[in-house]
Amino acid sequence: MIVELGHYALALALALSLVQAVMPAWAARSGDAALREVAVPAALGTFACLLFSFCALAYAHVASDFSVQNVVENSHTAKPLIYKISGVWGNHEGSMLLWVLILALFGAWVAGAKTSVPPVLRTNTLMVQASITFVFVLFIITTSNPFSRVAPAPLEGNDLNPLLQDLGLAIHPPLLYLGYVGFSITFAFAVAALIEGRLDAVWARAVRPWTLIAWSFLTLGIAMGSYWAYYELGWGGWWFWDPVENASLMPWIAGTALLHSTVVMEKRDALKVWTVLLAILTFSLSLLGTFIVRSGLLTSVHSFATDPSRGVFILAILALFIGGSLSLFAWRAPMLRQGGLFAPISREGALVMNNLFLVAACATVFVGTLYPLLLEMLTGDKISVGPPFFNWTFIPLALPLLFIVPFGQALAWKRGDATAAAQRLLAAFAGALVVGLAAAAYAWGGPVMAPIGLGVGAYLIIGSVLEIWARARGYGQSRTRDLGTTWRRAIGLPRSAWGTALAHAGVGVAVLGIAAQAWSTEGLGTIRPGGQVAAGPYIAVLDRVGPKKGENFEETAAFLTLRNRAGDVIGTVETGKRFYPSRRMTVTEAGLKTVGVSQIYASLGEVMPDGAIGLRLYHKPLVLLIWIGALIMAAGGGLSLTDRRMRVGAPVKARAKLPPAAVPAE
Amino acid sequence: MTRLPHPARTRAEGPGPHAPSTTAAATRRLRRGVVLALVLALAPAPVFAVQPDEVLKDPAMETRARQISEGLRCLVCQNQSIDDSDAPLAKDLRVLVRERLKEGDSNTQVVDYVVARYGEFVLLRPTFGWHTLLLWLSPLLAVSLGAFGIWRLSRRKPPKAERLSEAEAAEVEALLKRR
Numbered sequence: 001m002i003v004e005l006g007h008y009a010l011a012l013a014l015a016l017s018l019v020q021a022v023m024p025a026w027a028a029r030s031g032d033a034a035l036r037e038v039a040v041p042a043a044l045g046t047f048a049c050l051l052f053s054f055c056a057l058a059y060a061h062v063a064s065d066f067s068v069q070n071v072v073e074n075s076h077t078a079k080p081l082i083y084k085i086s087g088v089w090g091n092h093e094g095s096m097l098l099w100v101l102i103l104a105l106f107g108a109w110v111a112g113a114k115t116s117v118p119p120v121l122r123t124n125t126l127m128v129q130a131s132i133t134f135v136f137v138l139f140i141i142t143t144s145n146p147f148s149r150v151a152p153a154p155l156e157g158n159d160l161n162p163l164l165q166d167l168g169l170a171i172h173p174p175l176l177y178l179g180y181v182g183f184s185i186t187f188a189f190a191v192a193a194l195i196e197g198r199l200d201a202v203w204a205r206a207v208r209p210w211t212l213i214a215w216s217f218l219t220l221g222i223a224m225g226s227y228w229a230y231y232e233l234g235w236g237g238w239w240f241w242d243p244v245e246n247a248s249l250m251p252w253i254a255g256t257a258l259l260h261s262t263v264v265m266e267k268r269d270a271l272k273v274w275t276v277l278l279a280i281l282t283f284s285l286s287l288l289g290t291f292i293v294r295s296g297l298l299t300s301v302h303s304f305a306t307d308p309s310r311g312v313f314i315l316a317i318l319a320l321f322i323g324g325s326l327s328l329f330a331w332r333a334p335m336l337r338q339g340g341l342f343a344p345i346s347r348e349g350a351l352v353m354n355n356l357f358l359v360a361a362c363a364t365v366f367v368g369t370l371y372p373l374l375l376e377m378l379t380g381d382k383i384s385v386g387p388p389f390f391n392w393t394f395i396p397l398a399l400p401l402l403f404i405v406p407f408g409q410a411l412a413w414k415r416g417d418a419t420a421a422a423q424r425l426l427a428a429f430a431g432a433l434v435v436g437l438a439a440a441a442y443a444w445g446g447p448v449m450a451p452i453g454l455g456v457g458a459y460l461i462i463g464s465v466l467e468i469w470a471r472a473r474g475y476g477q478s479r480t481r482d483l484g485t486t487w488r489r490a491i492g493l494p495r496s497a498w499g500t501a502l503a504h505a506g507v508g509v510a511v512l513g514i515a516a517q518a519w520s521t522e523g524l525g526t527i528r529p530g531g532q533v534a535a536g537p538y539i540a541v542l543d544r545v546g547p548k549k550g551e552n553f554e555e556t557a558a559f560l561t562l563r564n565r566a567g568d569v570i571g572t573v574e575t576g577k578r579f580y581p582s583r584r585m586t587v588t589e590a591g592l593k594t595v596g597v598s599q600i601y602a603s604l605g606e607v608m609p610d611g612a613i614g615l616r617l618y619h620k621p622l623v624l625l626i627w628i629g630a631l632i633m634a635a636g637g638g639l640s641l642t643d644r645r646m647r648v649g650a651p652v653k654a655r656a657k658l659p660p661a662a663v664p665a666e
Numbered sequence: 667m668t669r670l671p672h673p674a675r676t677r678a679e680g681p682g683p684h685a686p687s688t689t690a691a692a693t694r695r696l697r698r699g700v701v702l703a704l705v706l707a708l709a710p711a712p713v714f715a716v717q718p719d720e721v722l723k724d725p726a727m728e729t730r731a732r733q734i735s736e737g738l739r740c741l742v743c744q745n746q747s748i749d750d751s752d753a754p755l756a757k758d759l760r761v762l763v764r765e766r767l768k769e770g771d772s773n774t775q776v777v778d779y780v781v782a783r784y785g786e787f788v789l790l791r792p793t794f795g796w797h798t799l800l801l802w803l804s805p806l807l808a809v810s811l812g813a814f815g816i817w818r819l820s821r822r823k824p825p826k827a828e829r830l831s832e833a834e835a836a837e838v839e840a841l842l843k844r845r
Contacts, residue, residue, distance in 0.1 A: 237750075240745070242745050243745070341819075341820070341822060342820070344820060352816055355812075356809065356812040356813065356816065357809070359808065359812060360805055360808035360809045360812060361805075363804060363805075363808040364804050364805045364808065367800070367801060367804040368801065368804070371798075371800070371801045375797060375798075379797060381786070381797055382785065382786070382787040383786050383787060383789070383792045383797070383798065384739045384786075384787055384788070384789060384790050384792065385790075385792055385801065386737075386739060386745070386747070386790025386791065387736075387747075387790060388736075388737055388790050388791035389790070389791050389792065389801075392791070393802075393804075393805045396805070397805055397809070524716065524718055524721065525718055526718045526719075605717070606717075614717065614718060
């Protein structure tokens, strides 16, 4: 019964989103303000319906209702509860339902938020948002219905892919979707502005918090996914330049560019048309990502649940929204009033450079991801574009970008002074040089890029500190030498200033971690109990190999003692092979030992009948900094959101009742 | 999107997790049985990518072998280098690379040898040529296109201040007088 209600709620959401998409347009023609306001309750209603629908599916999974096809294919009675819940979105149908749920969540959020967004802009935004919701709910109902029944119902389900039975699945997709789909709001704002033909600082101010929310979640989602792949796949890589990873990276890069261009638009009334285009492109890349993953168009290590008919449907959605919005842009953009200008050496000039390099990097990832496909279609040549290509092209674009970060922050708006900015950053340059040289001296003869990377990371972190320091000290007349005053001023700085500095420092921290991976070392061996494998400064001694029992798997685990070169015990670590009888799959469980922010990574290989095991041991120096950096970036985004100017506001509790007499004369 | 490791990376594949929902249940059960039998028959023992017995005695040569392997694609896998893959073909290629190195081949000679046998598809870093010109030049093109756009933008004259219409001027006048 609950499943049927969930199914019904899904259909109701389809109808409500249609109402939300159509009514405001009708209202605009008839000039009926009350009809226009229907968008708000419709948005809340769509969200409520989809939430109920999602909960109904979750209920079916938790209760192991094997009369539902989706549950049969992805669940098992012996599966732990947490994976029964996360299994809801661990498959195509469920994850699409989560996708639209988040889409509706953002719609409802905009509808309910107490903001100064002009009513026409808001309803137009809700209208665009609803049209996306409508099409995707239609997609779910027609091609990927999670509520299909199966009769007769089997006694047991097929269980979830063991690789997905991990906390990573519980956290990663929801975060990623909040980011991905969050950009639908900026897209809707952009299209709404084009429809209305109005584009000003008010628009930029309205869009900024949404961009920040989506960007922060996407940052967390990508970082979480990266960490998950790192420990789950079993050989310690943190980024594979895989098409599916690129699919999430592209909207992130474009979103980062958008985040910065809206600042220019808000402060200087420049880059307006460009910002709208970026907002459209960012969500278009999210849609493209959905298409890449859902259609199985590109071979990926992550591909699952692919079906050509679904691919064609999503391709049609893609054509509709990307083609439609870009056509609208081409038609309306020339009519928009061009904004202010900027000098090349200024804060806005630096932000333009930021956009230049970010968009170029995004274009490179885009071309690299899709080029093999196009080439094969056009000429029949089969080529591969793998990590070496991306490393060769991406890093040269990233380096100038990273150089600009603190430099741009040191420049003033309108007209900056490059020499003064460089002087202000003297400490950062010096710090970078010291760190880089020290690293080069310490690891002489090693990889060249690692010390350079560490230097860049240090430059970014020190640069962020200097930014806060300089602002707290003050400029010109109000400049102070008193530490107490500096401290009070630092506290009093806008939260967005702190957020910016934090996010930029986070980039630096991540760069440190990435650069240090060039020094990771690996040891490999076939050993018996008592034997050892060494990697970098550590040695792993095999104590014993033994069985372990889990709720729905059997594990053969290797228990290791870790020692440093001096022979002192650092700790123990275990790695195993888990066998899931329901799917007859074996999965490697990597063993991780964290020392500071570095990790020792053990991965079990073949277990021979005579008791010998294959063991691979990695030493990954500073590896945790990669994800800590991402966390700091997202925290910076969150901190900025608490800024007074940025608050989206809590949903309105009770709408003020207007006297009915107030009917505006046309 | 959801980062879902492909089952190929886990050495053994379970029955297809997403059988089309239209298939009758009976057929599905039958097929599941067949798939299960196949999987049991074909499932390779869990192994590593590079195995200890493959490693060359000369560490310098082994490092070279690893470097070459990282740039060669495992042809039967989804998107992995032969250095990362557990597939038997990847192992054959790794052994081949090491044999060529022992024969005294240079790195380029080894790569050329593999490309001659398996085609350019095996290279994770595509060669620079007419067919990949656009690919390799894409970063440069993107930057120059953007730089050109910015240059155009920076040359634009500031918009001339619009003159007020008479009605607007009168309104301003009235507002100023009211103070």
